[in-house]
Amino acid sequence: FLTGKRALVTGSTSGIGLAIARALSAEGAEVILNGFGDKNEIAALCKELGATHVGADLTTAEGAEELMAGAGDVDIVVNNAGMQHVAPVEEFPVDLWNKILALNLTAAFHTTRLAVPYMKESGWGRIISTASAHSLTASPYKSAYVSAKHGLAGFTKTIALELARSGVTANCISPGYVWTPLVENQIPDTMKSRNMTREEVMNDVLLAKQPTKRFVQPEEVAALAVFLCREEAGNITGSNYSIDGGWTAE
Ligand code: NAD
Numbered sequence: 001f002l003t004g005k006r007a008l009v010t011g012s013t014s015g016i017g018l019a020i021a022r023a024l025s026a027e028g029a030e031v032i033l034n035g036f037g038d039k040n041e042i043a044a045l046c047k048e049l050g051a052t053h054v055g056a057d058l059t060t061a062e063g064a065e066e067l068m069a070g071a072g073d074v075d076i077v078v079n080n081a082g083m084q085h086v087a088p089v090e091e092f093p094v095d096l097w098n099k100i101l102a103l104n105l106t107a108a109f110h111t112t113r114l115a116v117p118y119m120k121e122s123g124w125g126r127i128i129s130t131a132s133a134h135s136l137t138a139s140p141y142k143s144a145y146v147s148a149k150h151g152l153a154g155f156t157k158t159i160a161l162e163l164a165r166s167g168v169t170a171n172c173i174s175p176g177y178v179w180t181p182l183v184e185n186q187i188p189d190t191m192k193s194r195n196m197t198r199e200e201v202m203n204d205v206l207l208a209k210q211p212t213k214r215f216v217q218p219e220e221v222a223a224l225a226v227f228l229c230r231e232e233a234g235n236i237t238g239s240n241y242s243i244d245g246g247w248t249a250e
Helices: 015-026 039-049 061-071 094-122 143-162 186-194 198-206 218-229
Strands: 006-009 030-034 052-054 076-079 125-130 168-175 240-243
Touching: 006 015, 006 061, 015 030, 015 039, 015 076, 015 125, 015 218, 030 039, 030 061, 039 052, 052 061, 061 094, 076 094, 094 125, 094 143, 094 168, 125 143, 125 218, 143 168, 168 218, 186 198, 218 240
Parallel strands: 006 030, 006 076, 030 052, 076 125, 125 168, 168 240
Antiparallel strands: none
């Protein structure tokens, strides 16, 4: 149902962004990938999806402008690129605070401001941002990430109101812990440092806050992104959808 639509997914060379890119492509969208990674792997992904790739660094306004110039007019923007750093506030490296705010929040401002004129003109658009359970609740030592994700949820509500009469919707998807290579790769180190079994690390550390005790799958996040692109979702705007196994219900 997305044939003829062009979709930009930031941070789509791995994890959740890649799953969203695959799902939008499966519905017929022409996908523009963004993100870092191995040249050959990215070329293979482009071939698999019939996609193009713009590798711009979204921590700067120039990078975001380069991405949007390379992408051209897009009907769907998925703001997904993000990064994390964990440290007590008094020790939080200033450069990492600035980088996290730039990538997880400000990049969405840049992609949106540059994508919206075409979307308004065509009378249809979808802006979807991967926020996080941390857009609704906090955890210690994640001050930059929690601030940026709360900001992203607020930004989304604001643009939803501005665009309410234009056929363009803006929504957030807020996952809990998602099973990505990033999460999987933490397990061996945590097993060693805490002297725990793989099962203990999964249940008592990673899934401590997730009542279902199951990781969210990237494909589940992607399925919701696809739904938000449907015509039936045209009246869903300014919303923040949790997929967090009950985390933020507690
Ligand atoms: P990931 O590390 O697997 O992927 C991140 C993507 O962003 C990669 O494609 C990477 O190349 C790209 N990227 C990194 N820095 C960039 C930059 N400066 N400019 C452009 N692209 C850049 O991460 P993921 O787990 O798939 O997370 C994707 C999004 O989902 C993030 O916004 C993250 O905060 C959010 N999220 C993840 C989880 C989780 O458990 N994995 C939970 C909630 C929210």
